[in-house]
Amino acid sequence: MKKIFEVIKPGLSTSIQDLGRVGYQKYGIPTSGAMDSFAHRVANLLAGNQEEEATLEIMLMGPQLKVLQDTVVAIGGADLSATIDGKPLYPWKSFRVYAGQILSFGRPVNGMYAYLAVSGGFFAEEVMGSKSTYAQANIGGLEGRVLQKGDILLSEDVNLKSIRAGRYLKETDVPNYEQHRPIRVIAGPDIFAFSDKTYQQFYQESYRITEQSNRMGSRLEGKALSHADRADIISDAVLPGTIQVPANGQPIVLLSDRQTTGGYARIATVITTDIPLLVQKKIGSEIQFLSVSLERAQADYLQQQRFLKMLQTALQQHV
Amino acid sequence: MYSIQLYGDRGVRIQFGNTIDRQVNVNVHRFTSLLENYPIEGITEWIPAYTSMTIYYNPGKITYLKLEKKLNQLQKLMSESAPPVSRKVTIPVCYEKEFAIDMDDVAEYHNLSVQEIIGLHTEPLYYVYMMGFMPGFPYLGGLSEKLVTPRLENPRKRVERGSVGIADQQTGIYPLDSPGGWRIIGKTPVHLYDAQKDNKILIRSGDTLQFEAIDSETYYKIEDAVQNGDYQPKISEEKEGDPS
Known part of the structure; x- marks a missing residue:
């Protein structure tokens, strides 16, 4: 283990x-974990890690870090104008950085969440099988909290000679966070809590991502969705991407730090591959929802899994 | 009742009933035992709730149709499977003034004495329908109708870990410091959840729970023992017949 930043x-x-x-x-323990798991995985692979290693999740306004030892880093996800001693560090690419250099983030260009991976992975105590920070309960990460000034980040030791810098994701594979395409969902599970008319409205209207959005969920605002009967359900499990509609009719998409159960009717669930597209949308963005079949959703999910496998193999061959 | 539906692209939800009912919930827990005893490859985890079981799976390992078929096979075993073992967990609670900021208000609301409130709160054997809301938080059934009290109009910014409260028909324990609007009538020194311990979660779905009144001297003794790691929670295991 070594001090890295x-x-x-x-x-x-x-x-x-x-x-x-x-x-x-x-047992009521939220999963936490990267909001954009795709960007997290790719950043790790580019830095020569396994995809499940811990990364630094950076929201919108990034940190300034002093490099304490030579290493290789890669950034995936949002473009938050990262620089090393003032020179740009582009997303979706790995770079060698040296002790004494300053890694800074600046103006957000696109997306909300960037993932900084370091060769060997960030070190943190595993709590219930994960290093993820869950700040509400002080679990995981660095003392269960977000970073503070003066923190020292550790990484696992790794033979740097075996890690090549300059690996990158092909431009055609880079997700486009600015594109206007609807977020795809599977209807339900509480389909009978909403009329057909409400479902039509849900798929036709656009919803704005409000500033009350966070790691627990995206709070949306738009033409209120009405319930067939009532908003409350008997408390039940919620999953990543589950869209709850409380009594005020404004949907909430549940994300990484969501509670495990909820008491509001669930109109739909965002499909796995579209969660990164949603979380990378900036506050104030308008989004629309599109219903897809389970077959479509799972085909895309499996395609993404295959892509990550291929990327890993390709990167390993280029040592 | 047994109905199965898809839930997002990686979930399946099985519903066993439509009301908060102990018999329905026991079926949920029977199904948990079956999932534990007959593991199905591709299932990553499950979340039991009042009336349902939600299963999270990896579509790269098992297809929805195959999973549905396997779950239906498990369901056929339900009638023959033994009722799940229910544990009884005793939670010591100090109802004295320093730990019970809302006790006087609750007593006044119901026109009861503090002693009567304590009696009504410690008497039932509560049933843990499900876990959720916060790490280690049990949803309890069995609060005396005489204690049903509305939530605070203005929730507090911080309620201390271990606080025992009432909100409408529910009673519960705060596993962590958190904001909250429950009426606080006592506090337990026992931790429902401890990230540092191997056995992190004290209570599980399907358990029964009883509150035991303790004085403040005992409270502080137990608190010390918990701090030092030598407190043994009172848990007894009993094979429970189907409540009917």
Whole structure:
């Protein structure tokens, strides 16, 4: 283990995340984990890691970090104008950085969440099988909280000679966070809590992402959705991407730090591959929803899994 | 009742009933036992709730149709499967003034004495329908109708971990410091959830729970023991017949 970064400025909300806690939701423990798991995985692969290693999740206004030891880093996800000693560090590419250099983030260009991966992965105590920070309960990451000024980040030791810098994601594979395409969902599970008319409205109207959105969920605002009967349901499990509609009719899409159960009717669930597109939308963006079949959703999910496998193989061959 | 539906692109939801009912919930827990005893490859985790079981799976390992078929096979075993073992967990609670900021208001609301409130709160054997809301938080059934009290109009910014409260028909324990609008009538020194411990979660769905009144001296003794890691929670296991 080695000291890899010193936090000069922590940024707005920077935390250690991995793919989240699996198996503890039955006890009420949220999964947490990277909001955009695709960007997190790719950043890791580019830095020569396994995709499940911990990265630094950086929201909108990024930190300033002093490099304490030579290493290789890669950034995936949002373009938050990262620089090393003032020179640009482009997203979706790996770079060698040297002790004494300053890694800074600046003006957000596109997207909301960037993932900084470091060769060897960020070190944190595993709590219930995951290094992910869940700040509400002080679990995981660095003392269960977001970064603060003066924190020292650790990484696992790794033979740097075996890690090549300059690896990148092909431009055609880079997600476009600006594109206007609807967020795809599977209807339900509470389909009978809403009339057909409400469903039509849900698919036709656009909804704005409000500033009350966070790691727990995206709070949306638009023409209120009415319930067939009532908004409350008997408390039941919620999943990543589940869209709840409370009594005020304004939908909430539940995300990484969501509670495990909820008491509002669920109109639909965002499909796995579209969650990154949603979380990378800026506050104030208008979004629309589109209903897709399970077959379509799973085909895209499997396609993405294959893509990550291929990327990993391709990167390994280029040592 | 047994009906199965898809839930997003990686979930399946099985519904066992439409009301908060102990018999329905016991079926949910029977199904948990079956999932534990007959593991199905591709299932990553499950979340039992009042009337349903939600299963999270990896479509790269098992297709929805195959999973549905396997779950239906498990369901056929339900009638023969033994009722799940129910544990009884005793939670010591100090109802004295320093730990019970809303006790006087609750007593006044119901026109009862503090002693009567304590009696009514410690008497029932509560049933843990499900976990959720916060890490280690049990949804309890069984609060005396005489204690049903509305939430605070203005929720507090911070309620201390271990606080025991009432909100409408529910009673519960705060596993962590958190904002909240429950009427606080006592506090337990026992931790429902402890990230540092191997056995992190004290209570599970399907358990029964009883509150035991303790004085403040005992409270502080137990608190010390919890701090030092030598507190043994009172848990007894009993094979429970189907409540009917």
